[in-house]
Amino acid sequence: MAGVAGRLGRLWCSGALSSPLQVTRFPALQLHLCGPAMRASQKDFENATNQVKLLKKDPGNEVKLKLYALYKQATEGPCNVPKPGVLDFINKAKWDAWNALGSLPKETARHNYVDLVASLSASSESSIQVTPAADRKQPGSDALVVTSQDGITTITLNRPDKKNALTTQMYHDIMLALEAAGKDDSAITVLTGNGDHYCSGNDLTNFTDIPPGGVEEKARSGAVLLRDFVDCFIDFPKPLVAVVNGPAVGISVTILGLFDIVYATDRATFHTPFSHLGQSPEGCSSYTFPKMMGPSKATEMLVFGKKLTAREACTQGLVTEVFPDSTFQKEVWVRLKAYSKLPPNAMRISKQVIRNTEKEKLHAVNAEESNILRERWLSDECMNAVVSFLSKKAKL
């Protein structure tokens, strides 16, 4: 069995097991899906299948087999496929687990699955309480996870091994997630990161995928993407909160000026090394940063690439409040849950009163910044900086 367990573990890590066991990354989220006395609805079940993707710890092969079996029983009923051969260790272990459930009714399996996921999530490390929104179209990859509970829709960047660097797919997925969150019945929306970083900004390998139209076409389409992406933040209709769980770089910092609240762990740093990269500011930061911190502090950040600590960023008005890392998740989510109980329409309208006067200006700034960046991306300064990053990465 040790051999089977080892192989299953490897498969788990490589994502080779079929849904819902394709889980490779686990943010610190805790879940309370439904109380023990309640029956699990189809929506609870779908929530749970999404929530499995957010478990912080690998639950071990025994539990994974149990999850697999309950999922199959809940979706397909009693085991209905031929028993795999004895040497087909993994599929046989899966088959055995499913078959062991006998004629357990689908509804009971669904309920047990939901309960099991809830207990796994509850034993996870932090105190966030979220449930995936079952009626929401999930993004095209696990790099972004959208959950919704207690009036809060949370969009989690989920590429911790790459410090949550933003791929072009993620820009698109975030736009879709924001569009849905703007219309759903949550009161507030949160953007956060999984792992030790909040976000390392634009994934610099985005520069390597050159289309047939060449680098000019890449820069043109990149500028359109950037402009559309930032527009979504400018126009977002509800209170938008950044839960900055660690260091933030590049565009993940600049768009903070478009958030309504920014909570940061004291471990977070804020870094916009645009000149080092031969690039220029985006996310409307050329307007919002000087406005909030004055032109000279903004210049230190945006032109000279000075990295701010969380406390410095708070002093400059970029961060709303800084929390000790040890209590960050707990304190922030307690606070947000309380806010999310306020009347949502009043909050939405108040946000719009605060923000609407600036919208036209922000759109114009965004268009201008995107155009300037399009040119920058074609410059030798930028190309050299990207090549330098990629060569270090490739250990050349």
Ligand SMILES: CCCCCCCCCCC/C=C/C(=O)SCCNC(=O)CCNC(=O)[C@H](O)C(C)(C)COP(=O)(O)OP(=O)(O)OC[C@H]1O[C@@H](n2cnc3c(N)ncnc32)[C@H](O)[C@@H]1OP(=O)(O)O
């Ligand atoms: C024309 C193209 C257009 C494309 C589409 C455009 C869309 C809009 C663009 C908007 C413009 C945005 C600009 C920016 O955001 S500029 C900022 C870019 N980011 C950076 O320069 C950060 C680079 N990373 C780092 O400095 C460090 O990784 C970091 C300090 C964040 C963490 O350091 P640490 O030592 O803790 O970790 P590692 O360096 O070992 O990183 C772990 C792995 O993650 C990879 N990584 C990290 N950041 C990025 C990134 N931004 N892009 C790609 N990959 C990243 C890193 O390489 C390691 O990977 P490996 O384990 O595979 O080596």
